[in-house]
Amino acid sequence: MRQYILRRLLLLPVIALGVSILVFLVLHLVPGNPAQVIAGPDAPPATVAQIEHELGLDKPLPEQYWNYLNRVLHGDLGRSLRSKRPVTSDIRDALPNTLVLAALAAAITPLIAVPLGMLAATRQGTPADTIVTFFSTIGITMPVFAVGLLLIFFFGIRLGWLPISGIGDSLWSPDGFKHAILPGITLSLGSIAVVTRLSRSALLEVLSQDYIRTARAKGLKEGAVILRHGFKNALLPVITVYGLQIGGLLSGAVVTETVFAWPGIGRLALSAIQGRDFPVVQGCLLIVAAIFVLVNLLVDILYALVDPRIHYT
């Protein structure tokens, strides 16, 4: 197992390199460049050219990438082309906010979705099942921003129970917690819906197996049958999908963060993309890719822990 983990970790820099090349290419192929954004749409070509030169944008692409790579390997992610702030400062400010939101959503999801899915599976065909399935269908199909805006409308304006946007005084204060509720719910709804559906169908699948019949025949109470035998076996596909959902949380965060003005990495990256602020975009995506890889690794390890049949070489 240890060797497996080590090998997976060694892949990380390779993946990071791949991501950075891809992002670099895409950014430079998209129309519009940061010099134009900084100079403003109507600046004389001479001014734009000057800014391009100042930013090193007139050098050939491979040379630009090589310079960038060199700096990154020395720990320098560069400075924002627009604000001149170090990229690491911007990321350091934004990342905790996104992580908290994603962690909140990631924690809520199994706590709500798995019991709900199990409930629906064990009471298949009853009204409880219908309701759970109905709401999870809506949760899957409804766009994140629509959910967010509806929540704002009901809880923020109509009822006035919860704050509408921003992060409040600070992330780790009671005020900050209140501000995290609506965006946290919004972000988690999509994955709750998916995991609920999956838990339900996974458990249904398992409950039709022979060993369940045996357990019942042995005289085990239904609760023990489901929890001890059904649940654990149903978990495997759920964990897989849940791991994939975590990646979705990081990207879904962009929309949630925009709707709720939550100052996280998603919003930072979006604003940087609109302003063609290459260093910031690259910095954000590198960090996100790294997190994604690590989380996937953790999920795979969890997988192995849950199912003793799985053995990594």
Next chain:
Amino acid sequence: MSRFSSDGMSGSFVLSRRRFLAATSALSASAALAACGGSSATDTPKPAAGATTAPATGASTSAPAASSAAPPAATTGVASSAAGGATPAAAAATKPAAATGKKGGTLIVASQADAETLDPHITTALRATYYLQLLHDNLINRDFDGSFKPNLAESWTVSPDGLTYTFKLRKDVKFHSGKAFTSADVKYTYERWQKTDKSPTSYTIKPITSIEAPDPQTVVFKLDKPYNILLDQIAGSYGVILNQDVVEKAGKDYGVTVADGTGPYKFKEWTRQQKFVVERNPDYAWAGPVFQNQGPAYLDGVEFRIIPEAATLVAEFEAGNAHVTRDLPAQDVERLTKGDKVTVVKFNQLQTTYFGLNTKKAPVDDVIVRRAIGHAINRDEIVKGAYFGLGQPAINMLSEQTPGYWPGVKGIAATFDLEKAKSTLDQAGWKPGAGGIREKNGQQLVVPFWYINGSSTVLMAQILEQQLGKAGIKLDSKPYEETAWFAAARSGEQVGYTVGVFYENADVLRFYFLSTNQPAPNRFGWNNPEMDKQLQDSLSNPDKAAVLKDYEAIQKTLAEQAPALPLIHEQGTVGVNKKVQGVKVHPSRWLYRMLDLSLS
């Protein structure tokens, strides 16, 4: 089908018609809610369109007699509504008695975007100007009527040949850091502006050949040829005065983590993309006659809260968590005007949104086609349908309040006349063909139309497609993301497009139509040597009557040749919570220094 099917859709879940309708209407309602937003698609020629009122040096249109007093003599510009009088007392005399406002409270401004830097020499962002005008002062301010009034300068004179501008500075001004303001700071600031390599706006003060500070209260700008819009740059948002010591000490960090000024508010805190906070400067006493309040601000401070999603911004504003906002979507204005906690102030601004045409690209290289498009456009429909009535139909690039506006374009511009559009196209050989689209020599009359994605522009494109379709013209509209549009519209491949522009005077015509301003902002491919001469003359001719004649000729030609079809002069809106007192919106500076605002 087995009882334990794993697709989850078996069992008793029935999608009844009712459930279906309920779900889809909920979805579309929320989609409609979220569909607003999108940045305002405007050029911001804040530097270049600094052209003054057509007559040079600070004369307001309300007092033409005073300004044309003696073209050869030195023109004094103090309170330009008074003809002369260079003492501070005279300036103060034009002000009403000190206004009152309740002291206290922090004004919360909801803003869709943040600024990137507080360094006025390296930015063109409108958002930055909102912050800069609170932190800083200029030598002179722009009054609500467009005239120039004292700020840090008590008085100024311009030599008869228009080559020397002398400013006399106030003695009582201090920076927030405590240092006394002197002419050395002015000299430093303007030289830095000229020299900053990557300044996108330094070309606007290029004509200045030297800046002298003979004594701490005097600054002299020297030019090598007359430049009618110099005062506009000095009064402009980027012409604010910086503290030499602080700027030099901060180096690369100036405008990033450090900023110092003389303005009514001091820099307090800036968390990027979240909030920008300033607090009252208790020593402020040099506002100048543009403002009622001559002392420190009533507000304890101002906080800009950044909320990128328009719907969320409106929610915060309606809930009373933000007092003021400039970013109301057009479709919410009517509803909010009648709110019980809030209202909307509408104001006229110097703004034009237009349908631009690249005169080098077929089919719009033919003036007949351009004018036919103009005749096919029903501007009233656009104002009502795309802008919810918030604006005036436009037939001139300049709005009526712009000094130098020539009313004569009314008879010449291509205004709505569908029959005329059809008949002129018929005569030019464009006959109706397949699908109702006109054809000539096997070519269909198709006009690509590139626009920046936004709530109003999307509607505008749809309306234009319909209107032009009635004349047999196919409008091929394509939405763009903002930055991508700015690249595409200067590529030379653009044919038809739309964008808006804010300006402070008629110099915006030179900004757009000078042949050397291609590929942008002259996206029209416009090259007219006669007009170039008139534009250059308007910039450097000290004879105000001659300048007016220039502008008249220019507007006439533009109306005849129609490289740009003006569509609407958009009306500005400011959402205001009813607790806010003293709101007076400036036609080009929004809430300017926020000196007269208070919270009840």
